[in-house]
Amino acid sequence: xxxxxxxxxxxxxxxxxxxxxxxxxxxxxxxxxxxxxxxxxxxxxxxxxxxxxxxxxxxxxxxxxxxxxxxxxxxxxxxxxxxxxxxxxxxxxxxxxxxxxxxxxxxxxxxxxxxxxxxxxxxxxxxxxxxxxxxxxxxxxxxxxxxxxxxxxxxxxxxxxxxxxxxxxxxxxxxxxxxxxxxxxxxxxxxxxxxxxxxxxxxxxxxxxxxxxxxxxxxxxxxxxxxxxxxxxxxxxxxxxxxxxxxxxxxxxxxxxxxxxxxxxxxxxxxxxxxxxxxxx
Amino acid sequence: xxxxxxxxxxxxxxxxxxxxxxxxxxxxxxxxxxxxxxxxxxxxxxxxxxxxxxxxxxxxxxxxxxxxxxxxxxxxxxxxxxxxxxxxxxxxxxxxxxxxxxxxxxxxxxxxxxxxxxxxxxxxxxxxxxxxxxxxxxxxxxxxxxxxxxxxxxxxxxxxxxxxxxxxxxxxxxxxxxxxxxxxxxxxxxxxxxxxxxxxxxxxxxxxxxxxxxxxxxxxxxxxxxxxxxxxxxxxxxxxxxxxxxxxxxxxxxxxxxxxxxxxxxxxxxxxxxxxxxxxxxxxxxxxxxxxxxxxxxxxxxxxxxxxxxxxxxxxxxxxxxx
Numbered sequence: 001x002x003x004x005x006x007x008x009x010x011x012x013x014x015x016x017x018x019x020x021x022x023x024x025x026x027x028x029x030x031x032x033x034x035x036x037x038x039x040x041x042x043x044x045x046x047x048x049x050x051x052x053x054x055x056x057x058x059x060x061x062x063x064x065x066x067x068x069x070x071x072x073x074x075x076x077x078x079x080x081x082x083x084x085x086x087x088x089x090x091x092x093x094x095x096x097x098x099x100x101x102x103x104x105x106x107x108x109x110x111x112x113x114x115x116x117x118x119x120x121x122x123x124x125x126x127x128x129x130x131x132x133x134x135x136x137x138x139x140x141x142x143x144x145x146x147x148x149x150x151x152x153x154x155x156x157x158x159x160x161x162x163x164x165x166x167x168x169x170x171x172x173x174x175x176x177x178x179x180x181x182x183x184x185x186x187x188x189x190x191x192x193x194x195x196x197x198x199x200x201x202x203x204x205x206x207x208x209x210x211x212x213x214x215x216x217x218x219x220x221x222x223x224x225x226x227x228x229x230x231x232x233x234x235x236x237x238x239x240x241x242x243x244x245x246x247x248x249x250x251x252x253x254x255x256x257x258x259x260x261x262x263x264x265x266x267x268x269x270x271x272x273x274x275x276x277x278x279x280x281x
Numbered sequence: 282x283x284x285x286x287x288x289x290x291x292x293x294x295x296x297x298x299x300x301x302x303x304x305x306x307x308x309x310x311x312x313x314x315x316x317x318x319x320x321x322x323x324x325x326x327x328x329x330x331x332x333x334x335x336x337x338x339x340x341x342x343x344x345x346x347x348x349x350x351x352x353x354x355x356x357x358x359x360x361x362x363x364x365x366x367x368x369x370x371x372x373x374x375x376x377x378x379x380x381x382x383x384x385x386x387x388x389x390x391x392x393x394x395x396x397x398x399x400x401x402x403x404x405x406x407x408x409x410x411x412x413x414x415x416x417x418x419x420x421x422x423x424x425x426x427x428x429x430x431x432x433x434x435x436x437x438x439x440x441x442x443x444x445x446x447x448x449x450x451x452x453x454x455x456x457x458x459x460x461x462x463x464x465x466x467x468x469x470x471x472x473x474x475x476x477x478x479x480x481x482x483x484x485x486x487x488x489x490x491x492x493x494x495x496x497x498x499x500x501x502x503x504x505x506x507x508x509x510x511x512x513x514x515x516x517x518x519x520x521x522x523x524x525x526x527x528x529x530x531x532x533x534x535x536x537x538x539x540x541x542x543x544x545x546x547x548x549x550x551x552x553x554x555x556x557x558x559x560x561x562x563x564x565x566x567x568x569x570x571x572x573x574x575x576x577x578x579x580x581x582x583x584x585x586x587x588x589x590x591x592x593x594x595x596x597x598x599x600x601x602x603x604x
Contacts, residue, residue: 014417116293119586121538124578125301131563131571132305132316208426212545215428218563230429234549237436246436250429258424265420 008267015266021259025252029074036068040224048241057244060232066245070252073226077207077256080141084206087145089152089199096156097187100164101179111157114150122147126209130218137223140213144206152198159194160187197267204260211253226253287590291583298579302572303351307344314340317568318364360576361569365562370573374555378540378577380450381547381554384470385539388477393532396482400489400528401521407494416490423483428545431476435549438472445472448551473550477543481535485528492524499523533589540578 008015028035037054044063051058057066095114099107125147129135135143160183163169169186177185213219214227221228226249233246306316314334335341338350354361360370399415406412439447446452450469457465496502497520505519535542544556551557555574562570 014420112290112293115290116297119290119294119582120298121541121578121582123544124541124575127559127563128301128571128575129305131566131568132309211426212428215545216548216560216563230432234432237432237440242432242436246432250426250432254425254429257426258421261420261424 008269012266014262018259018262018264018266021255022263025074025256025259026078028071029078032071032075036065036071038065038068040064040069040072041222048236048239050240051244057248058241060229060241060245061236066229066248069224069229070226070249072224073229073249074252074256076137076223076225077210077253080137080144080210081203081207081256083141084144084148084209085199085203087141088149088202088206089195091145091149092152092198093156093188093191093195095149096153097160097183097191099153100157100160101183101187107157110153114153117147117150118154123209123212126213127216127218130213134218134220136220140210140219141206144209148202148205152202155194155198156191159191163187163190193267197264200260200264200267204257204264207253207256207260226250287586291586295579295583298575299355302575303348306568306572307347318362360573363562363567363569365565365567365570370569373570374558374573374577377553377555377558380552381540381543381556383466384473384477384547384552384554385535385542387470388474388481388543389532389535389539391474392478392481393485393528395478396485397489397521397525397528399482400486401493401516401524403486404490404493404497404524405516405520407490407497412490415486419483419486422479423487425480426545427476427480428549430480431473431546431549434472434476445469450553469552473543473546473552476549477546480546485531488527488531489524492527493520496520496523529592530589533585533592536581536585536588538578538582539585540574540581 042064044059046055046059047061047063049055049059049063055065055067057070060066060069095110099110122144126143129143133139164187169182172182172186210219210225211227211230214225215231217228217231219225219228229249230246230253233242233249236242237246309316314331317338318334338347338354340347342350358371360374362368363370363373366373399419403412403415435447438445446469450466451462452465452469455465502515502519505515510519540555541559542556543552543554544559546552547554547556548560555577559571559574561567562574
């Protein structure tokens with residue numbers, strides 16, 4: 001693993017652009033209470049206002065300030081994204097690495113499960129389960145993580161299998177290191193860059209899913225979400241309000257996904273070194 | 282060539298789906314009949330009907346007997362009854378399926394062909410300005426969720442310019458036939474198709490471009506060039522064909538996702554496919570429909586994967602030696 005991920009991202013133009021976009025979004029999410037002049041849930045009689053100094057992006061159909069909702073919506077989007085990214089990467093690593101190191105029947109069973117889960121489209125499972133239990137934000141994070149770690153596990157297992165045969169791991173084993181120690185000290189650290197790429201794509205998938213589910217109307221209605229805002233805005237598409245209600249929300253969502261795509265793409269040579277030097281940069 | 286291992290995988294996936302369909306409504310607190318049949322059912326249900334349904338699903342029996350009854354119903358091809366639509370689930374789904382097949386099928390075809398072509402051209406010119414511009418452009422496009430693209434197209438061409446219809450798949454009560462009917466269908470299809478194709482173009486493109494770049498480094502490319510073959514033959518027959526495999530796999534996976542693939546776009550354009558049906562069922566808590574769609578999705582996915590497995594050796598003869 002002789003590829004410096006930091007350098008890889010820094011030297012790529014889009015990688016830098018992506019990183020800046022993401023940092024900006026994270027800043028908006030963190031500073032939401034400062035940036036938002038109104039309570040995002042506060043309804044008022046001033047509905048469907050055009051943008052003005054007091055309401056930068058106007059108000060929605062129940063008189064909530066769109067800009068405030070946009071800022072707080074970034075929190076939902078990023079929380080679900082990073083939550084699922086982290087949890088799914090952890091699960092993928094745990095199962096992938098343990099399958100590679102333990103082997104035998106355990107490996108067979110785990111990989112069979114992974115293959116079976118990869119086949120089933122995640123969205124329809126989430127919809128089915130959500131139809132019965134309307135998931136809150138934490139349940140949603142768990143649900144999406146449980147359904148999305150499998151792709152990562154496959155990659156981690158492949159990497160761990162090749163690492164397992166390397167000299168330093170064999171040496172450690174000959175000194176009597178047990179499997180847990182091997183996994184923790186010698187395999188997982190070397191997985192670092194790949195973990196990051198998996199994490200980034202995991203976050204992207206989850207951001208997408210969260211918005212999509214909210215757009216379908218099966219998210220927690222008490223939590224402001226960009227998907228929900230777009231869903232509300234769509235029913236007023238015959239008015240001019242889409243210009244400051246729908247478009248900024250959709251652009252914000254797209255920007256996060258584009259940012260993640262760019263960073264992920266810049267980091268991709270880690271998985272496929274043959275792609276080095278032919279990126280956008 | 283078809284391996285036994287894959288069959289086991291598909292069997293596990295299918296069993297998981299059945300288990301979810303069976304267990305979820307039965308684990309819900311409250312009346313299982315409501316969880317199985319949805320809100321609408323309880324309004325229309327007479328005590329006699331209720332007793333009959335309880336008996337049919339063995340709901341007063343232990344779980345394993347319920348499971349038996351569930352399988353019996355399933356193998357008789359019965360997906361249940363929707364009290365919301367007042368029709369058997371299967372016929373409701375089959376009524377919506379053609380529209381989804383039309384929309385997703387044509388978009389899959391378009392985005393795959395376009396994606397492969399763009400990917401080959403871009404990979405061939407790797408590192409050049411054209412390549413970098415295409416890469417940046419398509420990657421940005423990739424960031425736009427399909428429903429947002431759909432809404433933008435809807436507002437631009439439907440609401441503002443008024444060129445295309447806003448919703449549906451047909452002009453209602455128009456009584457059109459023949460060519461006029463076909464034109465009407467195409468007019469309604471255009472915007473959702475454009476949204477879906479644009480949203481999925483980048484995936485196939487990126488995959489083809491990546492494979493193209495690695496394929497171009499293969500020794501046989503040098504041999505082909507040394508033989509003095511023309512650029513076009515080199516690009517399409519030697520490099521291009523070998524770059525198609527991952528994209529074909531991807532399209533195959535998409536074929537399995539045909540039913541859910543257009544979910545959001547169908548919702549934006551109120552296009553009466555299975556995705557829109559799912560959405561309406563979600564709003565009405567029409568559980569039999571949701572369960573039926575879920576089962577259909579599973580069958581499509583497994584069938585598609587089976588087909589990919591079958592088509593692999595045809596595309597890449599090296600694969601068949603692997604077994």
